[in-house]
Amino acid sequence: MALTRKAAWKMFGCTVQQFTHASSATGTQMRFTITLPPQAADGPVPALYYLSGLTCTDDNVTQKGFAQHAAAKYGVAVVAPDTSPDHAEGGGLGLAGEGESYDFGSGAGFYLDATVAPWAGPYAMESYVSAELPALVEEEFRGRVRPGVRGITGHSMGGHGALTLALRHPEVFHSVSAFAPICAPSACPWGQKALDGYLGSADKGAWAEHDACELLRSRGALPHGRALLVDQGGADSFLGEDAEGAAPGSGAVNQLLPEHLRAACAEVGQPLELRLQAGYDHSYFFIASFMEDHVRHHAEALHKL
Numbered sequence: 001m002a003l004t005r006k007a008a009w010k011m012f013g014c015t016v017q018q019f020t021h022a023s024s025a026t027g028t029q030m031r032f033t034i035t036l037p038p039q040a041a042d043g044p045v046p047a048l049y050y051l052s053g054l055t056c057t058d059d060n061v062t063q064k065g066f067a068q069h070a071a072a073k074y075g076v077a078v079v080a081p082d083t084s085p086d087h088a089e090g091g092g093l094g095l096a097g098e099g100e101s102y103d104f105g106s107g108a109g110f111y112l113d114a115t116v117a118p119w120a121g122p123y124a125m126e127s128y129v130s131a132e133l134p135a136l137v138e139e140e141f142r143g144r145v146r147p148g149v150r151g152i153t154g155h156s157m158g159g160h161g162a163l164t165l166a167l168r169h170p171e172v173f174h175s176v177s178a179f180a181p182i183c184a185p186s187a188c189p190w191g192q193k194a195l196d197g198y199l200g201s202a203d204k205g206a207w208a209e210h211d212a213c214e215l216l217r218s219r220g221a222l223p224h225g226r227a228l229l230v231d232q233g234g235a236d237s238f239l240g241e242d243a244e245g246a247a248p249g250s251g252a253v254n255q256l257l258p259e260h261l262r263a264a265c266a267e268v269g270q271p272l273e274l275r276l277q278a279g280y281d282h283s284y285f286f287i288a289s290f291m292e293d294h295v296r297h298h299a300e301a302l303h304k305l
Contacts, residue, residue, distance in 0.1 A: 011068040013038040025128040028085040033058040035068050039075035040144040046302035047077040047145050051154030051161040055107045057088040064284035070295035077145050084109035085122045103190050104197050111161030112210045114198035130169045149305050151175035151298035163212035170223050175301035177229035177294045179287050183261035186211045190255050213264035220268050227271035229297045231290045232258045233280030
């Protein structure tokens, strides 16, 4: 499969490259950025897949996440795809309603395979991230990226994606973490809108298959005692009235529901390190502050494989 290189940079000794390619999973053009640490010149390294949040592209973490320093320190490649088909390159596919809101459609693929028209077919982000993209990266960067040795992380909607894809595909992703994830999409407005729009409202069982808390309850803990690392900013406005400094009675909605994840992990014995970081919000200032901890979490697991 041919890659078209769009840009390249050097940072902290890493080679950072952005590519587009024709995707068989989505039937569209897709874009991703890969950061290769200097250790990759001497032999293949594990890969950490980073999934971005609503409205974001691969540029956000590449330019603001400060992942390159940690990638070079711990010898891990970082792969960042876009958040929906043809989002960064073409602005969307022209589907009815695709660009009407920030939390559904273009830039908001929710890392699942849609089953409802017109989204079914091109909106196949689960297939893309869990199958096509890892295979492509390991083929195109043979000798620099270790085949089959992968972790996954992400922010907000991407944190939801990291949790659910790790639980649905434990044979694909061998370590997992998340920044301020949407922990229980079936129970919050962002998730309910996406799950209804992409999967339909008739079968709530399909919703449970893309909800980390429900997946834990139905499938149990990850194999081999794999731990979840989750960081959540205490001043994150998307915690609603639970956020630091939030006005009581404001009616602000908790979109993230980290306590739901804590409860689900406790029910099934899933190891979880859920860290509430006082004073931090939902932005890349928060993500950059704890990126090294997350890369180290993955490196410690993946270098043992």
